[in-house]
Amino acid sequence: MDLLAKELVYKPDTEFHLNNISFGMKKGEIYTILGRTLSGKTTLLKAIAGLVNPQSGRILFDGADLSRVPVWKRNIAMVYQQFINYPHLNVFDNVAFPLRQRGVSDKELKSRVYDAIERVGLKDFESRKIQALSGGQQQRVALARSLAKQAKILLLDEPLVNLDYKLREQLREEFGRIFTSEFSSESILVYSSTDPMEAMQLGGETIVLDEGQILQQGPASEIFENPATTRVAEITNDPAMNLLPGVIEDSKIVIDSKMKLTIPLHFRELSSGQYTFGIRASDISLSKKGHGFTVELAEISGSETFLHARHDDVSLVGQLDLVKNFNVGEAVNLQFDAQKLYAFSADGNLVSSPFQEFGRG
Amino acid sequence: MNFKHKYLFLFPGLLVLIGILIFPVGFTVRLSMSSWDSFFPGLDYVGLENYFRLFQDDSRFWEAFGRLSFLSVTTVTLQYVLGFALALMVWKDIAFKRFFRVLFLIPMMTTPVIMTVIWKTFFHESLGPVNDFLNIFGWNPLWLSSEILSKVTVIIVEVWQWTPFMFLLLLAGLLSLPKEPYLAASIDGAGPYRTFIYVTFPLMAPISIGAIIIRLIEASKIMDTVYVLTSGGPGTATETSSFYIFIKGLREFQFGYSAALSFTYLIIMIISLTIIAKVLVRLMIRE
Numbered sequence: 001m002d003l004l005a006k007e008l009v010y011k012p013d014t015e016f017h018l019n020n021i022s023f024g025m026k027k028g029e030i031y032t033i034l035g036r037t038l039s040g041k042t043t044l045l046k047a048i049a050g051l052v053n054p055q056s057g058r059i060l061f062d063g064a065d066l067s068r069v070p071v072w073k074r075n076i077a078m079v080y081q082q083f084i085n086y087p088h089l090n091v092f093d094n095v096a097f098p099l100r101q102r103g104v105s106d107k108e109l110k111s112r113v114y115d116a117i118e119r120v121g122l123k124d125f126e127s128r129k130i131q132a133l134s135g136g137q138q139q140r141v142a143l144a145r146s147l148a149k150q151a152k153i154l155l156l157d158e159p160l161v162n163l164d165y166k167l168r169e170q171l172r173e174e175f176g177r178i179f180t181s182e183f184s185s186e187s188i189l190v191y192s193s194t195d196p197m198e199a200m201q202l203g204g205e206t207i208v209l210d211e212g213q214i215l216q217q218g219p220a221s222e223i224f225e226n227p228a229t230t231r232v233a234e235i236t237n238d239p240a241m242n243l244l245p246g247v248i249e250d251s252k253i254v255i256d257s258k259m260k261l262t263i264p265l266h267f268r269e270l271s272s273g274q275y276t277f278g279i280r281a282s283d284i285s286l287s288k289k290g291h292g293f294t295v296e297l298a299e300i301s302g303s304e305t306f307l308h309a310r311h312d313d314v315s316l317v318g319q320l321d322l323v324k325n326f327n328v329g330e331a332v333n334l335q336f337d338a339q340k341l342y343a344f345s346a347d348g349n350l351v352s353s354p355f356q357e358f359g360r361g
Numbered sequence: 362m363n364f365k366h367k368y369l370f371l372f373p374g375l376l377v378l379i380g381i382l383i384f385p386v387g388f389t390v391r392l393s394m395s396s397w398d399s400f401f402p403g404l405d406y407v408g409l410e411n412y413f414r415l416f417q418d419d420s421r422f423w424e425a426f427g428r429l430s431f432l433s434v435t436t437v438t439l440q441y442v443l444g445f446a447l448a449l450m451v452w453k454d455i456a457f458k459r460f461f462r463v464l465f466l467i468p469m470m471t472t473p474v475i476m477t478v479i480w481k482t483f484f485h486e487s488l489g490p491v492n493d494f495l496n497i498f499g500w501n502p503l504w505l506s507s508e509i510l511s512k513v514t515v516i517i518v519e520v521w522q523w524t525p526f527m528f529l530l531l532l533a534g535l536l537s538l539p540k541e542p543y544l545a546a547s548i549d550g551a552g553p554y555r556t557f558i559y560v561t562f563p564l565m566a567p568i569s570i571g572a573i574i575i576r577l578i579e580a581s582k583i584m585d586t587v588y589v590l591t592s593g594g595p596g597t598a599t600e601t602s603s604f605y606i607f608i609k610g611l612r613e614f615q616f617g618y619s620a621a622l623s624f625t626y627l628i629i630m631i632i633s634l635t636i637i638a639k640v641l642v643r644l645m646i647r648e
């Protein structure tokens with residue numbers, strides 16, 4: 001491991017921002033830190049950068065302790081969620097700033113700056129003032145600056161969160177291209193996000209962070225397929241995975257003592273008892289054979305409809321592949337795809353997933 | 362809305378403008394073309410005679426002007442450097458930040474004439490505490506009666522009195538700076554010194570120019586300090602333009618001539634300050 005964090009603790013007031021965090025990262029890899037707002041993502045990146053000093057724990061890079069190295073001496077680049085640039089400099093000078101600080105020769109500086117500016121798609125904008133750029137372009141400048149620096153660690157803290165939807169989609173795609181095809185094998189890239197889609201799209205390793213603790217770490221697809229706990233299942237799905245308390249009895253799944261489902265094949269090893277069942281919003285569909293629910297809210301987004309529905313104490317969100325206006329209070333029949341059900345034990349740990357079988361009995 | 366008599370409403374404002382600006386300036390110009398003095402009072406007309414006298418025969422005025430330029434540029438430069446340094450000191454979180462901020466402002470809140478009297482006592486060559494102390498080392502500098510040192514004394518007093526003003530403007534500027542470029546600069550590998558050179562200083566340029574111009578305008582009117590401290594002496598070693606105009610007008614009562622001096626001085630100041638402002642903008646703000 002090239003970047004090692006050991007038992008980082010940061011508690012500036014009564015709450016933990018980082019609660020005993022340890023991880024290892026390898027050069028040439030992309031890491032996504034996935035977590036809700038206030039989960040500690042920004043603090044963790046700032047700790048790596050040196051902008052935040054953890055009260056205990058150590059960060060080692062290439063075997064050397066970074067704790068006592070001031071920010072400006074660490075070879076790190078960072079892009080923030082706000083578009084942070086130098087307002088008094090033009091695009092070229094903004095991108096050249098970190099290189100000038102390190103005394104890079106004029107010729108190399110020029111080639112690296114022009115190269116970075118071209119990679120983020122801002123060619124011919126070199127002499128523009130920062131204020132004359134749109135938000136998306138400002139963020140590209142910030143990204144170009146971090147790329148030109150060719151830092152050993154590149155930190156991106158929710159770089160797309162403050163952009164509008166269209167631009168976010170477009171930049172996300174470009175980011176994927178820039179990072180995967182052109183990123184140096186000598187560097188570590190750490191990307192933080194609240195959006196599971198981004199983690200999936202970037203691939204690489206995902207670290208799920210919640211309340212300052214790492215809940216799960218592994219390849220993005222692995223975490224998506226087999227979330228270790230109910231909390232991970234919520235964080236790694238958007239909308240969050242529906243979690244329904246229920247029991248298995250007489251070879252049936254019973255949710256809220258009324259809804260009965262045939263037990264799917266991958267649950268066959270599970271013994272009778274209390275479970276929390278998980279079902280993704282996208283695995284819920286309208287069907288006459290389904291269970292009766294009452295519509296509480298319906299939002300249309302693009303070509304999909306997000307349906308918030310309730311049946312007594314069971315409320316869930318379905319992501320339907322159609323555009324339809326539902327009235328509040330309308331009765332609908334919703335069917336769960338039992339083959340896609342997850343089962344979590346009463347204390348929240350995954351016991352069975354459609355992708356893998358877990359602890360028997 | 363097209364109201365025919367809308368300009369009527371501008372009249373009160375125009376009246377005030379005429380009263381406080383246009384009439385005094387116009388009267389000064391007219392006065393400068395008269396020979397009004399204590400012997401022959403009255404607005405006679407002598408044409409540009411006073412101006413010929415000023416440009417051809419009065420080297421004392423031009424010397425005073427050169428001295429004024431030297432004094433104001435020197436004092437404002439020192440005020441800027443010191444004010445900036447003090448502002449930087451209390452900008453970041455230090456212990457007793459508020460206490461120091463107020464402390465540094467105190468000289469500005471005192472009355473200049475009274476403080477100058479106190480400074481004069483300080484620097485008194487045989488009775489003042491400064492020379493009392495320096496006598497220990499066998500020194501007895503002539504703070505008020507040496508041609509060079511008297512200028513130094515004026516500079517010290519002016520800098521002491523007005524650095525707080527510079528400090529105040531620059532601190533306000535520093536506190537209004539965006540935080541983000543500093544985050545970027547530390548990540549981008551700029552240490553404290555380079556951050557100041559490449560981030561703080563350029564970001565402060567517009568405010569700096571404003572502060573320097575305001576102080577230059579004020580400093581070019583140096584009068585009370587000189588009047589109390591040295592009365593322009595020894596000889597004319599610390600005589601400034603405004604002090605010389607005061608002597609001509611209110612000691613020798615050559616109203617016509619001092620009006621010509623005042624008007625000439627006003628024109629020179631407007632031109633030179635405009636040029637200085639333009640040069641500063643060119644120097645401090647890179648396009």
